[in-house]
Amino acid sequence: MHFEGRQGETTINTIICTVGASLRKLCNMSSSEVADRLLHLSDPIGNRDFGAEINSLASILSQSVLSSRDYLYFLTSDTEEGKKIGAALKLFFERSEHMHFREVFVTSITDLDDSRPEDFQNKGLRNLVKIIADIYKHHIDNLVINATGGYKAQIALSLAFGMGVKIPVYYRFETFNGVIKLPPMPLSLDVELWLENKGLLDTLEMNPVINEKDLEREYDYRINFSSLPAEIKLLIDREQDSVGHMLSLSPMGEVFVQACRLSLGKLDVEATLKESTVPVENRLKKSYKEAHSNKMISDNQSFIDKLLSIPFIEEVSVRGSSQRFDRNEFVCKQFGEIIKA
Known part of the structure; x- marks a missing residue:
C-alpha cells in the first residue's frame, strides 16, 4: 500500500x-x-x-x-x-x-x-x-x-x-x-499488562497459529496457560487437536496488541538499560552439535558480532535453526526486567 x-x-x-x-x-x-x-x-x-x-x-x-x-x-x-x-x-x-x-x-x-x-x-x-x-x-x-x-x-x-x-x-x-x-467507551488500554506479556503476545502475533510445544522449542517461551492473567486468556484462542494445544492471537487480541504498540509511541517515556557485566566473548550461547544453528551463525556472523557488542546485551542464545520458522522479523522478548533477543 x-x-x-x-x-x-x-x-x-x-x-x-x-x-x-x-x-x-x-x-x-x-x-x-x-x-x-x-x-x-x-x-x-x-x-x-x-x-x-x-x-x-x-x-x-x-x-x-x-x-x-x-x-x-x-x-x-x-x-x-x-x-x-x-x-x-x-x-x-x-x-x-x-x-x-x-x-x-x-x-x-x-x-x-x-x-x-x-x-x-x-x-x-x-x-x-x-x-x-x-x-x-x-x-x-x-x-x-x-x-x-x-x-x-x-x-x-x-x-x-x-x-x-x-x-x-x-x-x-x-x-x-x-x-x-459513536461515543467513546469508558475504557483505557492496559499498556502495562501488554508489556508484562509482550514476549508471548508478540510471538503469537507473528504466527497465524502455533503449537504450545513449538512455542517452547522454537522461541524458548514456556507458558502455563492456566496461570496466565484472565485478561490475557481472553486475547488468545486455544484449541486442542491431534498434536496438542494450538494457540493463536484472537482478532480482539490483535486489536489490543496493535493499539498498545501505537499508544506506547505516544507516551513520554524514558527508558534506560543497565550495561552488561558479562564479557563480550562470553555472551554467545550455542549448541556446537547443532549443524543448522552453527551454519546460521556462520552466515550471519557480522550481525551477531554487532549484537554481542551492544553494551546492555547479557546473552545471545542460539538453540537451533529451522527453515520452517525462517522469517524477517527480529524477536525481542521481555521477562520482567530482562530482555531476551
Whole structure:
C-alpha cells in the first residue's frame, strides 16, 4: 500500500471506510459502469441506491468533519465481489464533483472471505486490524473511521481499534437518516499488562497459529496457560487437536496488541538499560552439535558480532535453526526486567 500521510497535523483529512456488499445488485456490471451509474444519481445521503458506503461517507462530509478531502481508504473483503465494489467506489470518489478525494486507495484484506470460515477467523480479521493499524501509523490522529460497511465482526473490530487509539468512529444504523459519531467507551488500554506479556503476545502475533510445544522449542517461551492473567486468556484462542494445544492471537487480541504498540509511541517515556557485566566473548550461547544453528551463525556472523557488542546485551542464545520458522522479523522478548533477543 502507498502512503502520503501528513503526520503531526491536528486537522482531519483522512477516512478509513470498511466495505460491505450493499452494491451487490450491481455486480453484474463492470466497476466503471457501476461508478457511472452512481454518478448520475442524486441525494447521496438519502438515496439507498448509492449503497451504505456512499450514504455514510456523504453524511460524514455533510457534517464538515474533514478540513480537507485528501485521503480515502476502502478496505474490502478478499472476494471478487468485494474487489469489484471497492474498485467502483474508488472511481466514484475520484470522479465525483462534490465528494472528490485527492487520493483514493482500495485494499483487499487477505483471507477476509466468509466462504473460508477458518481463514476468516484466524487470519482475515487479524489482517484487517493490521491494515488499519498500518494506515493509522502514517496519519496518526488526522483520520476518522467509517465502520458502516462490511461483516459485523469487521465493523466491531474497526470500532474497537478506533476506540483503543482514541480516534473518531462513525456508523450509520439502518433506520437512521445519517451517520452518528459513536461515543467513546469508558475504557483505557492496559499498556502495562501488554508489556508484562509482550514476549508471548508478540510471538503469537507473528504466527497465524502455533503449537504450545513449538512455542517452547522454537522461541524458548514456556507458558502455563492456566496461570496466565484472565485478561490475557481472553486475547488468545486455544484449541486442542491431534498434536496438542494450538494457540493463536484472537482478532480482539490483535486489536489490543496493535493499539498498545501505537499508544506506547505516544507516551513520554524514558527508558534506560543497565550495561552488561558479562564479557563480550562470553555472551554467545550455542549448541556446537547443532549443524543448522552453527551454519546460521556462520552466515550471519557480522550481525551477531554487532549484537554481542551492544553494551546492555547479557546473552545471545542460539538453540537451533529451522527453515520452517525462517522469517524477517527480529524477536525481542521481555521477562520482567530482562530482555531476551
